[in-house]
Amino acid sequence: MELGLFIGALAIVYLIPGPDMLLVLHTSSTLGRGHGLATALGLAIARGAHVALAGLGLAALFIAAPWLFDVVRYAGAAYLVWLALQLIRARPSPRTKQHATLNRPGYSGDRFV
Numbered sequence: 001m002e003l004g005l006f007i008g009a010l011a012i013v014y015l016i017p018g019p020d021m022l023l024v025l026h027t028s029s030t031l032g033r034g035h036g037l038a039t040a041l042g043l044a045i046a047r048g049a050h051v052a053l054a055g056l057g058l059a060a061l062f063i064a065a066p067w068l069f070d071v072v073r074y075a076g077a078a079y080l081v082w083l084a085l086q087l088i089r090a091r092p093s094p095r096t097k098q099h100a101t102l103n104r105p106g107y108s109g110d111r112f113v
Helices: 002-015 019-031 033-055 058-064 066-089 094-102
Strands: none
Touching: 002 033, 019 033, 033 058, 058 066
């Protein structure tokens, strides 16, 4: 019975549109269907991993060993700082510059809308 409720709640959460849906729509409209599908797949894998870990009792483990929660939290923060540094040091590619020009608001090919 509890597994059925868990799966039902999971299905409802998957069907509710939110920031994930906006990310997939934006990625698909700007970079194409392939990138949109890759984004959707990545989001599905991340959400599935989160749900599986929650279902397996990761929260109970963190309650039993609070230091472990701190380790995971600081590792996540370090990863975000590393990603930020990678973005700061990265140079924009020529394709990125062209993409930014073509996607300006009001720009449609060689005419303005």
